[in-house]
Every structure is written in structure tokens, then in C-alpha cells.
Amino acid sequence: MRPRFVHLLRAEWTKLRTVRGWTIAMLAAGLVTVALGLLIASGDRASCGDGASEEACPAAPVGPGGEAVQDRFYFVHQPLTGDGTITVRLTSLTGIITYPPPGHDEIVDDVVPWAKAGIMIKDGAEPGSAYAAVMMTGDHGARMQHDFTHDTAGLPGGASNTSPRWLRLTRSGDTLTGEESADGVRWTGIGTIRLKGLPDEVQVGLFVASPCDLTVNSSLGGSSEECRFTQATAVFDRVDVQGSTPLGTWSGIEVADDDGQTDWEKDHRPNGLVRSGDTFTVSGAGDIAPLGDSGAAPIERTLTGTFAGLIIVIVVAAMFVTTEYRRGLIRYTLLASPRRGRALAAKAAVIGVVTFVVGLAATAVTLPLGTRILRANGINILPVSQLTELRVVVGTAALLAVAAVSALALGILFRRSIAAVTVGVAVVVLPYFLAVGAVLPESAAAWLMRVTPAAGFAIQQSIPAYPQVIGHYAPSTGYYPLAPWLGFAVLCGYAAVVLGLAALRLRRSDA
Amino acid sequence: MQATIEVNDLHKRFGSTVALDGMTFTVRPGRVTGFVGPNGAGKSTTMRVILGLDAAASGSALVGGRPYRTLRFPYRHVGALLDAAALQPSRSARHHLLWQAHSQGLGARRVDEVIDLVGLRQAARRKAGGYSLGMRQRLGVAAALLGDPPVLMLDEPFNGLDPEGIVWIRGLLRSLAAEGRAILVSSHLMSELQDVAGHIVVVGRGRVVADTSMADLIGQHATLEDAYLELTRDAVEFRGAS
Numbered sequence: 001m002r003p004r005f006v007h008l009l010r011a012e013w014t015k016l017r018t019v020r021g022w023t024i025a026m027l028a029a030g031l032v033t034v035a036l037g038l039l040i041a042s043g044d045r046a047s048c049g050d051g052a053s054e055e056a057c058p059a060a061p062v063g064p065g066g067e068a069v070q071d072r073f074y075f076v077h078q079p080l081t082g083d084g085t086i087t088v089r090l091t092s093l094t095g096i097i098t099y100p101p102p103g104h105d106e107i108v109d110d111v112v113p114w115a116k117a118g119i120m121i122k123d124g125a126e127p128g129s130a131y132a133a134v135m136m137t138g139d140h141g142a143r144m145q146h147d148f149t150h151d152t153a154g155l156p157g158g159a160s161n162t163s164p165r166w167l168r169l170t171r172s173g174d175t176l177t178g179e180e181s182a183d184g185v186r187w188t189g190i191g192t193i194r195l196k197g198l199p200d201e202v203q204v205g206l207f208v209a210s211p212c213d214l215t216v217n218s219s220l221g222g223s224s225e226e227c228r229f230t231q232a233t234a235v236f237d238r239v240d241v242q243g244s245t246p247l248g249t250w251s252g253i254e255v256a257d258d259d260g261q262t263d264w265e266k267d268h269r270p271n272g273l274v275r276s277g278d279t280f281t282v283s284g285a286g287d288i289a290p291l292g293d294s295g296a297a298p299i300e301r302t303l304t305g306t307f308a309g310l311i312i313v314i315v316v317a318a319m320f321v322t323t324e325y326r327r328g329l330i331r332y333t334l335l336a337s338p339r340r341g342r343a344l345a346a347k348a349a350v351i352g353v354v355t356f357v358v359g360l361a362a363t364a365v366t367l368p369l370g371t372r373i374l375r376a377n378g379i380n381i382l383p384v385s386q387l388t389e390l391r392v393v394v395g396t397a398a399l400l401a402v403a404a405v406s407a408l409a410l411g412i413l414f415r416r417s418i419a420a421v422t423v424g425v426a427v428v429v430l431p432y433f434l435a436v437g438a439v440l441p442e443s444a445a446a447w448l449m450r451v452t453p454a455a456g457f458a459i460q461q462s463i464p465a466y467p468q469v470i471g472h473y474a475p476s477t478g479y480y481p482l483a484p485w486l487g488f489a490v491l492c493g494y495a496a497v498v499l500g501l502a503a504l505r506l507r508r509s510d511a
Numbered sequence: 512m513q514a515t516i517e518v519n520d521l522h523k524r525f526g527s528t529v530a531l532d533g534m535t536f537t538v539r540p541g542r543v544t545g546f547v548g549p550n551g552a553g554k555s556t557t558m559r560v561i562l563g564l565d566a567a568a569s570g571s572a573l574v575g576g577r578p579y580r581t582l583r584f585p586y587r588h589v590g591a592l593l594d595a596a597a598l599q600p601s602r603s604a605r606h607h608l609l610w611q612a613h614s615q616g617l618g619a620r621r622v623d624e625v626i627d628l629v630g631l632r633q634a635a636r637r638k639a640g641g642y643s644l645g646m647r648q649r650l651g652v653a654a655a656l657l658g659d660p661p662v663l664m665l666d667e668p669f670n671g672l673d674p675e676g677i678v679w680i681r682g683l684l685r686s687l688a689a690e691g692r693a694i695l696v697s698s699h700l701m702s703e704l705q706d707v708a709g710h711i712v713v714v715g716r717g718r719v720v721a722d723t724s725m726a727d728l729i730g731q732h733a734t735l736e737d738a739y740l741e742l743t744r745d746a747v748e749f750r751g752a753s
Binding site for chain 2: 004007008010012014019020323324327328329331332334336337338339510511
């Protein structure tokens with residue numbers, strides 16, 4: 001004989017499927033998620049050009065890790081064959097920021113916190129190619145970075161004439177070691193990393209980059225971002241390359257020169273190299289970093305309709321049990337399964353699994369279709385690994401399922417549809433709306449997405465926020481304060497608590 | 512499997528109200544036992560305690576010698592009709608029985624059998640919400656019979672039945688008892704039980720005031736109704752001056 005629990009599962013499944021309204025509502029939950037996602041995707045358009053002629057925006061280069069990157073900087077380089085070492089002394093890092101707040105009326109001499117100047121070994125000068133670099137930054141001291149997303153801190157401080165900083169980068173096979181020194185004698189390691197598949201011939205040299213200066217103006221219902229042009233200038237001397245350098249001469253290029261410079265840049269302060277004897281003065285703009293969401297859409301943009309499906313799922317899941325209380329049918333449920341914990345477990349499992357399957361079908365259809373529509377509308381999609389895509393698709397379905405189980409438990413606690421649905425929507429969907437819709441200040445929005453069950457929406461975030469890249473990281477731009485699985489765990493925690501309370505109430509009270 | 516219900520010294524209060532105050536009786540196989548008493552006497556509460564729906568403060572209630580909550584597939588041990596209105600109105604009668612059958616490891620064939628037994632074949636696929644009270648009673652009886660149980664507990668099964676339905680259910684109850692089942696039928700109308708119950712348990716204020724055969728009860732009084740009024744005189748809370 002099969003275990004009793006299987007029969008309870010079958011009974012609850014029979015209950016769920018034999019009320020036509022619920023079947024229709026569950027299908028509607030899936031369909032509305034698909035429809036809303038595709039509708040929003042088809043309304044999203046982007047084009048690039050000067051207004052007279054619209055053309056597709058160029059796709060961002062892709063880094064070795066598969067992510068979209070920005071790879072724009074000034075590079076003074078020459079080829080290096082095989083193993084080798086580059087050592088430099090950095091005596092100055094200065095720069096300009098154009099028209100910063102509060103006045104927005106002048107160009108000031110300053111460096112942005114993540115302006116970068118240092119030495120680099122890179123797999124050619126193509127944007128997106130693998131690299132490792134040792135650098136001084138505007139505000140974050142010495143760093144070693146590689147392949148766009150990886151960042152290791154060295155010692156803090158800056159570089160100046162009176163206290164210069166020495167940097168050294170050594171290649172040995174596919175191992176690269178970054179070091180720094182205050183005097184060129186005693187060296188401190190920053191990091192050792194591996195660049196798999198780095199070819200024998202690489203480009204070695206000096207680089208300068210300076211990301212734009214971001215300010216975010218938040219207001220009720222939205223925010224505007226402004227990123228102003230900045231430029232950094234570094235002075236290097238004691239430049240020494242050990243190893244096989246067949247050319248023996250330096251040349252400077254603008255990596256990823258997309259001709260995006262303003263006239264002012266070209267005329268007044270062009271990026272480039274000024275060489276005076278052994279002193280190299282290099283000016284650069286741009287950044288070497290993951291792209292973030294500027295100019296491209298993350299895959300989860302297509303799942304914007306999830307909240308609508310979620311509301312329907314909450315209603316069905318709550319009514320799945322509250323109607324039993326309303327009609328007195330709960331007594332027959334408990335007659336059929338006097339072990340009340342099991343009755344609850346069977347109900348929760350059925351509503352959870354059914355919601356998961358419906359949600360998975362919806363997300364598995366919406367994401368590929370939606371990204372296709374976005375691409376057709378000229379919007380580039382930020383590439384992510386298949387594993388991340390799977391996490392977003394499956395995780396969204398799991399988010400719906402866990403919310404459904406929570407709503408069921410709320411139904412047992414309140415025994416009334418209105419109360420259970422109201423509370424369910426108020427704690428799961430409403431915080432998401434308030435946070436993502438930029439109704440609240442960003443700090444409050446971030447807290448909502450940390451401490452309420454809406455934290456579970458973090459499972460949809462495909463592009464992480466990087467501390468070493470300045471960006472507008474807020475729920476309204478698709479960045480949640482908790483990591484995907486951590487946010488999902490918060491939702492699961494709430495579900496477990498409310499399910500436990502429901503079990504307690506069900507067990508203790510007379511039916 | 513014993514076909515008995517044994518209720519022993521049940522006590523229960525709802526707040527300051529005493530609901531059960533030493534309720535004790537036994538329902539034996541092979542006959543219909545009437546369970547009568549005024550409103551608030553504790554009939555429904557006793558039934559709910561027997562079925563594990565309500566917890567008693569003390570005492571025991573056993574079905575076939577075992578507490579209801581320990582039964583594997585309880586419908587196969589005892590069938591219960593509690594509240595004919597307890598159904599999801601938008602679910603068909605057949606599906607209402609089907610989920611209960613599935614919960615007990617039974618299949619659709621058994622559902623169709625009990626539907627035929629209670630005469631609902633024509634209406635089985637209609638939404639139960641459209642059922643008259645009489646049809647709902649038949650549906651409730653069908654659910655109670657699903658597991659072909661040796662013990663049956665029916666709370667006010669005559670409610671809402673038309674004369675034909677009352678004749679039908681009396682015949683059904685008699686034949687089920689003749690098969691050796693133990694059957695407890697509650698009612699507040701003695702006359703409904705007159706031709707069907709072989710034994711009567713009269714309760715008032717949470718305890719048994721009479722536990723006797725129908726023949727003895729009628730022998731002592733002019734009519735069953737007189738017997739009932741006599742026995743429950745002290746047990747009812749309100750009664751018009753007479």
C-alpha cells in the first residue's frame with residue numbers, strides 16, 4: 001500500500017483542479033506574467049544616431065567572463081613575448097571633472113574616486129580582451145584588477161611627487177603577480193591571479209582611465225542620472241620592461257575609440273601621451289569595468305509582469321483554504337486526515353508545486369521571447385551565463401511558489417480570504433512596488449527589499465552590483481541590496497515562520 | 512474491527528459554558544442508536560470530539576476501540592455526516608466525493624457506487640452549490656458511505672429531506688444496521704427516530720439523561736415526544752410557560 005501522504009496529495013490536487021475558477025485563475029497568473037512581460041518589452045525601444053539617421057546601438061564588448069563590459073581607456077603599449085615584468089614609478093595622478101554639482105558651471109581640477117592609472121598586461125588591444133592591471137586609483141589606493149569584474153585592494157593612499165608609488169606587474173606563464181612599493185626596493189604583493197589561455201604575445205604598457213562622474217537626482221516616482229565627463233592624467237617615470245619586447249618602442253592608442261569624444265575633448269584636452277625624456281604623461285578617460293545597465297537591458301527586464309501573476313497566485317492560494325473555513329469544509333479535510341500537520345503539508349505541497357510549474361512555464365516562455373522582442377527593438381541584452389539565466393527563470397517560479405505557500409498559511413491563520421489576501425499582497429507585492437517604483441527614498445527602498453518578504457525578488461537580478469564600479473545601484477534600477485539567494489532565503493524564512501504558525505493554529509484549535 | 516463507539520466521561524467547556532459534563536455512552540453494532548436532546552445539550556460537540564475535530568478536556572472517545580486520530584484511512588472505520596452545507600459550491604458533487612475518496616486511497620469507481628446508492632446519478636456532475644438541502648443531505652450520506660465503514664455518525668440527517676427522502680433514509684439506515692453496523696443518528700425531533708432507532712441516548716446539559724431501548728422508553732410514556740419532554744425538562748435553558 002502506498003504511503004498515506006501520497007493519497008492526501010492526490011486529494012488536495014483533486015480539490016484544486018475541480019474548482020474551475022481556480023484552474024482558470026492559475027492559468028491566468030501564468031498568462032498575465034507572459035503577456036505583461038512581452039507587452040512591456042515591446043514598448044521598450046532604443047536607437048542610436050544623431051537624430052537624422054537612427055541606427056541600432058552597438059553592442060557592448062563582452063569580457064572573458066561573458067559579461068558586457070566597458071573597455072575604454074588610453075593605453076601606451078608594446079608587445080611582450082613570453083614571460084616578463086613591467087615596473088613603473090607613478091609620481092602624479094590628477095584630473096578634471098566637468099561641471100560638477102552644485103553649480104554645474106565650471107570645470108574643476110579633481111580626480112573621481114575610481115580614476116585608474118597604472119600598468120597592464122592585456123591580450124591585445126581589442127576591447128573586452130583579457131587583462132591584468134596594477135594601478136593607483138583616485139580614492140581607493142593601490143589595486144590589482146583583472147578581467148573587468150575582479151578587484152583586489154592594495155595599500156591605501158595616493159601618489160605624488162613627494163611620495164611616489166612604484167607598481168610592478170609580472171607575467172610567468174598564465175600567472176600574473178602585482179606588487180607595489182614606496183621606494184622601489186621593498187615590495188609588497190597585492191595579488192596573484194591566473195589568466196587562463198593568455199597567448200604568448202601580449203601587450204604590456206601604461207594605462208589611464210577615468211569613469212564619468214555620476215550624480216543621481218531622486219524624486220518621487222523616479223530618478224535621473226547624470227554622468228559627467230572626467231579625465232585623469234598620470235605621470236610615470238622609471239618605466240622598465242624586462243622580457244622579450246621585439247618592437248622596443250611605445251605607441252599610444254585609445255582602446256575602444258568609438259569616436260565618442262566631444263568636440264571639447266578633442267580640441268582642448270585630448271587623451272594621449274606626452275613624452276619628455278623618460279617621463280610619460282598619459283591622459284585618459286573611460287573605464288575598464290562591467291557594463292551595468294546603462295544602455296542595455298538585463299534579462300529580468302522581461303519578467304516585469306511577475307508581480308501581476310504573483311497577486312493572482314496569492315489570491316488562489318489563500319482561497320484554497322479560506323473557502324474551506326467559510327463553508328465548514330475544513331472539517332471534512334481534517335476528517336480525511338486527522339493528523340493535521342500532514343493535511344497542511346499536503347495542501348502546501350500541492351499549491352506550491354502547481355504554482356511552481358505554472359510559474360516555470362511562464363518564465364521559460366517569457367524570458368527568451370521577451371529578450372528577442374527587446375533585441376528587435378534595438379535594445380541590447382546584457383549577456384549572462386546559462387546558469388544565471390536558469391537561476392532567474394527557475395528562481396522566479398520558486399518565488400511564486402513560496403509566496404503561494406505563504407498565502408495558504410496566512411489563509412489558515414486568518415481564516416478569511418480578504419484578510420489573508422490583503423496581508424499577503426501587502427507584505428510581498430506592495431514593498432516591491434514601493435521600492436522598485438521609486439515611491440520611497442532609495443535608502444528606505446533598499447531596507448524594504450532587505451527585511452520584507454519582497455526581498456525574494458532579488459532572485460531575479462542577473463547583473464551584480466560591483467563595489468569597484470560606481471553605479472546607480474537601487475531597487476528602482478534593478479539592483480537589490482541582498483544577493484539573489486540571500487534575498488530568496490529571506491522570503492523562505494518568512495514562509496517557514498508563517499507556515500509554522502499555521503500548523504500550530506491548525507493543531508491547537510477546534511475545527 | 513469492532514463496530515462500536517465508546518464515549519467515556521467526556522468533559523469540555525467553551526469559556527464559562529459547560530459543553531460536556533461527563534458524557535458517557537456506548538453505541539453498539541447492529542442497530543440504529545438515536546442521539547437526542549435540546550439545542551446546546553452537547554450532541555454536536557460530542558460527535559466532533561469522537562471525530563477528533565474538537566479536543567475534550569478529559570475523558571475518552573473511541574471508534575472501534577481506537578481514538579479517531581490514530582486511524583489510518585479513517586473513512587474506512589467511520590463515516591460521518593456533520594454539516595450538509597459543508598461543500599465548495601463551484602465543485603461538482605462527484606468531484607466533492609472524488610477528493611474525499613482519493614484521500615482514503617479509494618478510486619472513482621467507489622464514488623460512482625455511492626452516488627448510485629444515494630440516488631444522485633442524474634445530478635452528480637452538476638455544481639453542488641445548486642443543490643437543494645435534501646440533495647446535499649444525500650451527498651453527505653454518500654460521503655459517509657465512501658469507505659464502507661462499520662460505524663456511521665449522522666448529525667441531523669433528516670433536515671431538509673422531503674417525505675420521500677425521509678422514507679428513503681429510514682430504509683437505508685435500517686438496512687445498514689441490519690448489516691451489523693453501529694449507527695449513531697442525532698436529531699432533535701423524536702418522531703423522526705421513532706420507526707428507525709432501536710436504542711435511544713437522551714442528553715441534556717452535557718450529560719446523558721437516559722440510555723435505553725426504544726421499547727422501554729415508549730413503554731414508560733404515552734409517546735416518544737412525551738418521554739423526551741419529560742426527560743429533558745431540567746436540561747433545557749428556555750421553554751415557554753406551559
